[in-house]
Amino acid sequence: MAKAPLQLILLACSPAGCQTLACNLITTSTKESLSTFSFLLEGIRNLRTTGTLTRSSPALCKAAIDRIDFDKARTIVELGAGDGVITEYILKRLHPEGKVIAFEVSPELCDDMRALGDDRLVVAQDSAENIRHWLDQIGADKADHIISAIPFAALPVELGKSIVKASRDNLRPGGCYNQVHYSLKTKNYYEQAFDSVETHRVWANLPPAWVLYCK
Numbered sequence: 001m002a003k004a005p006l007q008l009i010l011l012a013c014s015p016a017g018c019q020t021l022a023c024n025l026i027t028t029s030t031k032e033s034l035s036t037f038s039f040l041l042e043g044i045r046n047l048r049t050t051g052t053l054t055r056s057s058p059a060l061c062k063a064a065i066d067r068i069d070f071d072k073a074r075t076i077v078e079l080g081a082g083d084g085v086i087t088e089y090i091l092k093r094l095h096p097e098g099k100v101i102a103f104e105v106s107p108e109l110c111d112d113m114r115a116l117g118d119d120r121l122v123v124a125q126d127s128a129e130n131i132r133h134w135l136d137q138i139g140a141d142k143a144d145h146i147i148s149a150i151p152f153a154a155l156p157v158e159l160g161k162s163i164v165k166a167s168r169d170n171l172r173p174g175g176c177y178n179q180v181h182y183s184l185k186t187k188n189y190y191e192q193a194f195d196s197v198e199t200h201r202v203w204a205n206l207p208p209a210w211v212l213y214c215k
């Protein structure tokens with residue numbers, strides 16, 4: 001059983017935690033409900049790296065992939081992909097010859113992504129600052145777009161800034177960097193790296209979230 005501090009277990013059982021689970025269970029299939037529980041367990045085990053106890057809602061997943069030109073994109077990079085909840089939305093719209101490199105540090109969540117069984121998906125069981133290495137693996141010069149749900153507020157500042165810098169350096173000119181967050185605490189990371197940062201609130205998620213669109 002996971003080594004979880006008592007307060008995390010209480011949080012998972014709190015009215016907000018139960019409401020989130022109940023909403024997900026009512027509105028999703030059995031497979032998705034199992035993923036919700038699997039993600040919750042990973043959150044209890046490693047809240048510092050997952051940054052949340054719940055996976056993104058459909059509204060948040062759609063906002064996370066907004067502004068991506070799926071007609072032209074062939075290489076999409078996803079950072080902090082979790083069990084692949086946003087990845088599935090990307091794959092639904094990705095060109096048949098496209099590739100998604102999905103970074104995730106949790107081995108259990110990487111297994112969930114591999115189970116999606118899509119040849120276009122490259123699961124990078126690695127930390128996101130190694131983006132250059134994984135682009136080289138698929139013979140890509142740059143990423144056309146990058147989508148991140150990494151909880152930078154919970155990571156050391158140096159690591160967070162190095163991931164954002166590596167993202168900017170490996171993003172094709174004109175590509176988007178879309179960041180999902182629950183607070184705007186690290187907005188300055190993106191302001192320092194990109195020319196423009198636009199914030200968009202997504203209320204239909206527990207907790208309500210932000211997507212920052214950076215160019």
Ligand SMILES: C[S@@+](CC[C@H](N)C(=O)[O-])C[C@H]1O[C@@H](n2cnc3c(N)ncnc32)[C@H](O)[C@@H]1O
Nearest residue numbers: 049050055056080081082103104105127128149
């Ligand atoms: C907030 S969860 C998002 C999961 C999923 N994309 C979603 O939207 O529900 C953040 C994920 O980032 C992963 N993560 C944390 N640090 C990371 C790093 N340095 N490199 C890659 N993934 C990381 C965590 O393990 C966790 O699964």
